[in-house]
Amino acid sequence: MDVANGTIAPEGEGSDMGRMQRLSGGSFIANQGQQMIPRIIHQTWKTNRVQQGMLPLQASWKRHHGHWEYRFWTDADNLAFLTAHYPEFLPIYQGYASPICRADAIRYFLLYHFGGLYADLDFECLRPFDALLEGKGVVLGLEPDAHLGQHKHFEHDRIVCNALMASRPGHPFWRFVIDLLKDTSRHPGPLDATGPYLLTRAVAEYRGEDAPELLSASVLYPITSDQSTEGQLFDLKFFLQAVENAHAMHHWAGTWWRTERVPDTFATAVAQVQLVDHGMPAGALALQLRTTTADLDAWPTVSCLMVTGSRPAQARLAIAAFCAQTYPNKELVILDDGADDTLAEHVQALADARVRHIRVPASARTLGALRNQAVALASGEYICQWDDDDLYDPARLSTQMAVLRATASTACLLSRWLVWWPAQQRLAVSPSRPWEGSLLCAKAALPTYADLARGEDTPVIDTLLQSQRVALLDQARLYLYVRHERNAFGAAHSEQIWEAASLQVPPDRYDTVLDELGKRVDIANYLQALDGPEPDPVAAAPVGIASAQPAEAAAPAKSTVDAPDIPGQPRPLRLRPDECPSVLVLTPVRNVAALLPGFFEQLLALEYPQDRLSLAFIDGASDDNTLPELHALCQQHGPRFARTNVISADYGFQFITNRKAPEHQFERRAILARSRNELFRRAFQGETWILWLDADVVAYPADVLMQLLRYGKRVITPHCVLAPGGPSYDLNSFRFKPNAAAQAWEVTLDGIMQPPRGLGRQYLEDFRGQELVELSAVGGTMLLVDARIHQAGFLFPDYSYRGLIETEGFAARCRDSGIASWGLPDLEIVHATP
DSSP states (O other): OOSSOTTSOOTTOOSHHHHHHHHHTTHHHHHTTOOSOOSEEEEEESSSOOOGGGHHHHHHHHHHOTTSEEEEEEHHHHHHHHHHHOGGGHHHHHHOSSHHHHHHHHHHHHHHHTOEEEEOTTEEEOSOOHHHHTTOSEEEEEOOGGGGGGOTTOOSSSOEEEEEEEEOTTOHHHHHHHHHHHHHTTOSSHHHHTSHHHHHHHHHHOOSSSOOEEEOHHHHOOSOHHHHHTTGGGSHHHHHHHTTTOSEEEOOOOTTTOSSOOOOHHHHSEEEEEEEETTEEEEEEEEEOOOOHHHHHTSOOEEEEEEESSOHHHHHHHHHHHHTOSOSSEEEEEEEOOSSSHHHHHHHHHTOTTEEEEEOOOOSOOHHHHHHHHHHHOOSSEEEEOOTTOEEOTTHHHHHHHHHHHHTOSEEEESOOEEEEGGGTEEEEOOSSOOGGGOEEEGGGOOOOOSOSSSTTHHHHHHHHHHSEEEEEEOGGGEEEEOOTTOSSOHHHHHHHHHHOSEEOOGGGHHHHHHHHHTTSOHHHHHHHHHSSSOOSOTTOOTTOOOSSOGGGGSOOOOSSOOOOOTTSOOOOOOOGGGSOOEEEEEEESSOGGGHHHHHHHHHTOSSOGGGEEEEEEEOOOSSSHHHHHHHHHHHHGGGSSEEEEEEOOOOOOOOSOTTOHHHHHHHHHHHHHHHHHHHHHHOSSOSEEEEEOTTEEEOOTTHHHHHHTTOOSEEEEEEESSTTSOBSOTTSEEEOTTHHHHGGGGEETTEEOOOTTTTEEEGGGGTTOSOEEESBOOSSEEEEEHHHHHTTOOOOSSOBTTBOHHHHHHHHHHHTTOOEEEEEEEEEEEOOO
């Protein structure tokens, strides 16, 4: 929620009625005569926990309409809104038998009351809507004509869909629709009672002024529901044709009528396969691949083999792509002859038993020899080549294995794959041929790799094609081959691929296609990975968002404070005060009135320009003197800082004496996550860094911020203790031990891991004497984060993510996208005694 969701109340407005007064703000009365559609986007869902697959679609509206106001409504907000403004409709609203009827009805009231644009969460924005809506009163869209065949008993020759609508406020058409709602409230089906059938009849029968404008299906509904669920969008040629004139695209998730969750669309897509049997063509097949989790669980282990050395940032993204594979029985064997331990430390922090890192000495051994060594170390029945500088769709392994089993083949190769030139902003579907890097093969039948520095896999493929049954799968989206300056084959080879490509993405559609690919593979991080050892912190951000921060913000900060040399680290230079990056200090508070004077005293003592610091607090319904004390201290000291802000929020969590009890952790930390996220959303104004700082941190070095900044890490935390030199207090900052994954199920309660101290985890106390260590998870007592990470949507999950939640889940999400979290064992901060 960014603006108008009622979940968070401003000071003094804790009730639903108070929130609704804030939401309306008199805008309806003021705008009744307004002749333009206001720049407001409305979306709604049952709760504020949006399904994971819809998050990229939700982000697309903000990306294309950064200057618009965005309002997210939950079921609770909707009920409160109607109660405040249209109580006469409540008996009908609450009497609907199906929740989808309430979701349908509320959107008409929102458009009547506020105006703006409403879009379902399974709608994706492809272009800005400003010009499309200019001068319009009400804008609606037609479903594809093909849908009429699914509604044979519907009396009209078109279907006006209510999944995306725009209107100026107070338009008489919506009063007409609301009156129809009262007449149709007892119709048995949602389509007739509140949905597209009702809206279609309303358009046909409306005789008032300023009739709605109907846009063709090609503009808003360019694909049918069948085309969506059958996976046709994974054909880039089809995708480009479908969105040629579209401003948006409905994905037809059907969450209200489907009895089962829509499977991965790759699993339902038709796979085109060409068979080669001992060198002879054996026919072409169109396979409908339908696999279930139970099927995959019984299938054999696939060993993915990755040889790497000099590009840890790209390799980390390849590891993340392996971890994201939907195929369960898998392992990744990494042979690393790099010059340092960067990748080894990352794998150790990952603590995934399926990822094995083997360090090999740098030598004159060829790539072919290293691949043969990796094969010898593999434990799986099948081998999959897994290059360290390419990206892979999460369904690659499951799809190729399904093809192997369906065709009784020994090996599976892709006959086409995607080729991406990031530096040149080019993207293509390759010409057809067996692509060596896509190999998945039975280990027993795999020939020996040639002892060559490059081209080592071509003889392997030639031998397989002549001696085995091989399936050539035409599913280009499974593999994104990346062309960059350090490819084994040079520019001439690259140009040959481009000239022979079966599809070249037009330059004006390049960003649109990257957006589409970025829903499934980590496009956003790859550009930074080409340039340095760490990926860009805009991980998983929608492609095309330019960072608001200057490029130098990502470089290691240079301190004004003298600091000792650190082995392996450049000695910091000195900065003038006006060169120090801006920092936003964010602090959630609840019942900490006694600690606040000391908290401000510590902030004022920081060796950092105070006019480069901003402070923001979110109070979780304290019942002591916290809120008045906070306002008083901000008023007293606020002029010394860039700005201060105090926000109130009541998430309904009752204070409990034993707040560390395992049975309270999910609710407590989920609420804290939502509180942190709301604080960032409402307080952030473009600062370069975010410093999360708890109010009960009572002592830290005056130069702590400079020390954190000097390392140039995007996520970094000091060592929180109760007494100097004592054991770690913030146990959310830890590194997994190698056996942690095997023990996870034993210590999971309410979906999150809650092990006893030390079981499967090492804390910062275990690394004293080391300057800097990579962590699996971080706590929030004091945590410095590159603001671009949060801007890209990487906030604190209020749900279980890999068995972790809140700050721990945040670090896990970052790690999965190649952003490391770091700890400083010898930089201690002191927490108040609980």
